[in-house]
Amino acid sequence: MVHLKNMFPNETDVDEAFLRRRIQGGMENAEQFGIVIEADIARFLEYSFYYHQKFYNAPDLEWIQDILQDEGLDGTQKMDKIDSHLRLSTAT
Numbered sequence: 301m302v303h304l305k306n307m308f309p310n311e312t313d314v315d316e317a318f319l320r321r322r323i324q325g326g327m328e329n330a331e332q333f334g335i336v337i338e339a340d341i342a343r344f345l346e347y348s349f350y351y352h353q354k355f356y357n358a359p360d361l362e363w364i365q366d367i368l369q370d371e372g373l374d375g376t377q378k379m380d381k382i383d384s385h386l387r388l389s390t391a392t
Contacts, residue, residue, distance in 0.1 A: 312349070326341075333375070335368075335375035335378060343383065363385065
């Protein structure tokens with residue numbers, strides 16, 4: 301939680317119980333996509349605070365949904381692929 305508060309001070313400036321529920325919900329959502337390693341879950345949560353809680357359903361981020369639903373990738377590969385895509389899209 302400290303990491304998210306440091307990265308997203310405005311988005312995490314809410315009631316602590318609410319924040320804990322949001323993080324728990326995000327962890328459960330990550331697990332549904334096969335994301336189970338702590339570091340990968342942390343990246344998933346970062347995106348949920350950067351974009352919005354259900355970023356993986358956003359019409360403008362459909363490519364993320366495609367990656368997350370790719371059963372040929374494990375959780376780390378999914379998060380790496382999302383990270384790579386975002387790095388490439390922001391580099392141009």
